[in-house]
Amino acid sequence: MTGSQKCSLSSVLCPPPDIDRFGATAYIAAMAVREILILPDKRLRQVSAPVKKIDAGIRKLVEDMFESMYDAPGIGLAAVQVGTPKRVVTMDLSKKEETEKNPQVFINPEIVWSSEEKATYEEGCLSIPEFYEEVERSAQVKVKYLDLEGKTHQVEANGLLATCLQHEIDHLNGVLFIDHISKLKRDRVVKKFTKAAKRAATEGRRAEVGDDP
Numbered sequence: 001m002t003g004s005q006k007c008s009l010s011s012v013l014c015p016p017p018d019i020d021r022f023g024a025t026a027y028i029a030a031m032a033v034r035e036i037l038i039l040p041d042k043r044l045r046q047v048s049a050p051v052k053k054i055d056a057g058i059r060k061l062v063e064d065m066f067e068s069m070y071d072a073p074g075i076g077l078a079a080v081q082v083g084t085p086k087r088v089v090t091m092d093l094s095k096k097e098e099t100e101k102n103p104q105v106f107i108n109p110e111i112v113w114s115s116e117e118k119a120t121y122e123e124g125c126l127s128i129p130e131f132y133e134e135v136e137r138s139a140q141v142k143v144k145y146l147d148l149e150g151k152t153h154q155v156e157a158n159g160l161l162a163t164c165l166q167h168e169i170d171h172l173n174g175v176l177f178i179d180h181i182s183k184l185k186r187d188r189v190v191k192k193f194t195k196a197a198k199r200a201a202t203e204g205r206r207a208e209v210g211d212d213p
């Protein structure tokens with residue numbers, strides 16, 4: 001999820017200069033920014049599989065997801081968006097005036113309760129760049145999940161966290177936020193991104209041909 005006007009990550013992306021540079025660089029070198037799938041990529045519609053064991057592979061996936069999410073920048077990312085259909089979500093809802101990052105991981109997140117009361121937020125998505133639309137969802141949710149140590153937690157969320165959790169858990173079920181807007185608006189955005197993908201593919205092929213000796 002991208003934060004539009006509500007959450008900018010610009011300050012956390014530019015740490016103050018007194019931070020241990022060597023340490024930060026060494027940490028970043030171990031991680032990799034993965035390509036984020038863009039609408040209408042069919043892989044975004046896959047239903048993600050539960051994580052059975054939190055091993056080195058999952059920990060690396062989570063590191064790469066944070067790296068990709070901060071790089072984008074975005075405030076939430078589901079593993080399926082980087083092409084790994086596993087039930088893993090990363091999030092950082094820290095405000096731009098806060099210098100501390102607040103990375104959060106949700107493994108196998110599950111909504112166990114949602115309020116009747118609704119809330120509307122303008123949502124965006126790293127898989128649908130630069131498109132924002134208001135979406136109505138439950139104002140509060142209770143979400144059960146595992147942390148990186150495999151410990152079970154339950155969070156009672158409201159506000160942006162509630163919206164973000166519902167948005168990201170939707171991804172794990174192959175659902176995009178545009179599925180919650182009017183068909184007219186959805187068709188329009190899908191058409192726009194389908195055209196852009198075709199154009200990019202054609203240009204890619206031309207570039208390949210051009211590279212031939």
Ligand SMILES: [Zn+2]
Pocket residue numbers: 001002124125126127167171
């Ligand atoms: Zn999204």
